[in-house]
Amino acid sequence: MLSVNNINVFYRKIQALWAVSFDVMQREIVVMLGSNGAGKSTTLNTLAGLLHPSSGSIRFLCQEIQEMPSFKIVSLSISLVPEGGAFFSKMTVNENLELGAYGRKDRGKNIESLKWIYEIFPVLKLKGKKLASTLSGGERQMLAIARGLMRRPKLLMLDEPSYGLAPLMVSQTFKTVKQLRDLGTTILVVEQNSKHALAVGDRGYLLENGKIVLGDTCENLRQNEYVRKCYLGL
Amino acid sequence: MKLFLDIIISGLIQGAIYGLIAVGLNLQYGVARVLNVAHGEFVMVGAFATYIMYTVFGINPLLSVAFFSPVSLIAGFLIYKNLFQFIRTSSETAEMFEGNSMLASFGLLYVIQNLALIWWGTSTKAYSYLSFSVGFLGVAFEANRVAALFVGVAVMISFYLFLRYSILGKAIRAAAESPVSAQLSGIDVHRVLGICFGLGVMLACVAGGLVSMMKEITANMGFPYLVTALIVLVLGGLGNIVGSFLGGLIIGLVTAAVMYWQPELSLVASYLIFTIVLLIRPQGIFVRQTNGR
Ligand SMILES: Nc1ncnc2c1ncn2[C@@H]1O[C@H](COP(=O)(O)OP(=O)(O)OP(=O)(O)O)[C@@H](O)[C@H]1O
Ligand SMILES: [Mg+2]
Numbered sequence: 001m002l003s004v005n006n007i008n009v010f011y012r013k014i015q016a017l018w019a020v021s022f023d024v025m026q027r028e029i030v031v032m033l034g035s036n037g038a039g040k041s042t043t044l045n046t047l048a049g050l051l052h053p054s055s056g057s058i059r060f061l062c063q064e065i066q067e068m069p070s071f072k073i074v075s076l077s078i079s080l081v082p083e084g085g086a087f088f089s090k091m092t093v094n095e096n097l098e099l100g101a102y103g104r105k106d107r108g109k110n111i112e113s114l115k116w117i118y119e120i121f122p123v124l125k126l127k128g129k130k131l132a133s134t135l136s137g138g139e140r141q142m143l144a145i146a147r148g149l150m151r152r153p154k155l156l157m158l159d160e161p162s163y164g165l166a167p168l169m170v171s172q173t174f175k176t177v178k179q180l181r182d183l184g185t186t187i188l189v190v191e192q193n194s195k196h197a198l199a200v201g202d203r204g205y206l207l208e209n210g211k212i213v214l215g216d217t218c219e220n221l222r223q224n225e226y227v228r229k230c231y232l233g234l
Numbered sequence: 235m236k237l238f239l240d241i242i243i244s245g246l247i248q249g250a251i252y253g254l255i256a257v258g259l260n261l262q263y264g265v266a267r268v269l270n271v272a273h274g275e276f277v278m279v280g281a282f283a284t285y286i287m288y289t290v291f292g293i294n295p296l297l298s299v300a301f302f303s304p305v306s307l308i309a310g311f312l313i314y315k316n317l318f319q320f321i322r323t324s325s326e327t328a329e330m331f332e333g334n335s336m337l338a339s340f341g342l343l344y345v346i347q348n349l350a351l352i353w354w355g356t357s358t359k360a361y362s363y364l365s366f367s368v369g370f371l372g373v374a375f376e377a378n379r380v381a382a383l384f385v386g387v388a389v390m391i392s393f394y395l396f397l398r399y400s401i402l403g404k405a406i407r408a409a410a411e412s413p414v415s416a417q418l419s420g421i422d423v424h425r426v427l428g429i430c431f432g433l434g435v436m437l438a439c440v441a442g443g444l445v446s447m448m449k450e451i452t453a454n455m456g457f458p459y460l461v462t463a464l465i466v467l468v469l470g471g472l473g474n475i476v477g478s479f480l481g482g483l484i485i486g487l488v489t490a491a492v493m494y495w496q497p498e499l500s501l502v503a504s505y506l507i508f509t510i511v512l513l514i515r516p517q518g519i520f521v522r523q524t525n526g527r
Binding site for chain 1: 303326401404405407408411414416417418419420421422423442
């Protein structure tokens, strides 16, 4: 479904990603692990079109997308929920959700998505008329994910969805990720919370200093000596 | 009492014009981050265009204003797309873009102003339209001024509703708050910012058309309007559209009051308000404080 081939990404003169390659198949949960500054956010932002690789290619459903601006990539039904979430704090929850489907003409589909989202996140229905700035941290994270889901994306990318959440909320978030996959969404999730991520993921990659150093099924990764020592602290 | 009403209504008329111009500048600077110093020149262009339509073709100024609105919107959009978007993509940081785009708008200012000077010279022009007087709240006013007030307020209200309820208005607010999040929601931010710039030009032209109904116009009338708009922008808060309109009304009222007692001091009074606001509430007087965030 998504195939990343040898991308090199720079911030001006500083190289952040070095020949990164990986794949995501339909209906998979792929996790990408890495410590601070490894290049996880850079990877997702490049896939979303906020950054462009200086070389290499990104194919999504038989289309090369590495040069596309991000609003076009969004319309191909790739959604990114960036680090800290993307939402508009001066707007109401409902307005945020409406903007998540910006540009889609089919009103029936919007109402359908909204219903679906309210089922997954009932809180958002209750707080629809509130300003997003009045939500709690966990509710904001839900709103950010929900906004990304409004278009019913084929590929949902989550950048550290558990960051800053209480332990209970973390398990809740990963449960939601699993639920979304079961409903047919393909998910690429970047995490520092390796234990949880490896428990829900199908396959995983390790990113270190801008390079992919290992890729395997999550099951194998959980057994891997190096992963156990450096990522799971066992 | 009559004097009081006279000042209030004159102030509101003037204030509505200031408000329109300031809202336009707010869309350009508060949302699109282009500090367009040529903004006042578009007021002048709107005034002269309306003047020519009336004196040469006999077309009703209010009709001209309605006709020039979409034209100026498109012109502004094209200016953004061909000039400022180019500067935006070639500037490495937001600060660099603000600096470069302001310099570019200085260029725009000189081009427009010199063309106007070549065309019309320094002479003042005026025409009379709806110049009979009408009683308004018990005070006699020239009908054209009352019409300008109503049109100004109507434009502002429709503009407010547009921003609040239309999907494009929501996209504009989203792009103003966070361009990156807006992109990720599928909003073509360059297009939306271009529309904001175009709407700014449109509001300036509308204001210019209304001014031409009431006052003498000259090729260099634009700059004072830019200065007033900047003062109003600070007063109402950057990015705060309602604040800009209310700020415009306040400056209009103050100017009208000072005008009555000491005409030479009216600009001084505006500056004084500006300085005081900058000192005590640099975020603007209509910006609500959100607890610590
Ligand atoms: N805007 C930027 N300008 C310059 N360098 C940057 C920028 N953003 C990130 N970098 C650099 O790129 C590298 C990768 O950063 P990135 O944000 O992708 O890391 P990350 O894996 O997401 O880390 P974290 O877990 O802390 O979010 C880091 O060395 C960082 O210093
Ligand atoms: Mg990151």
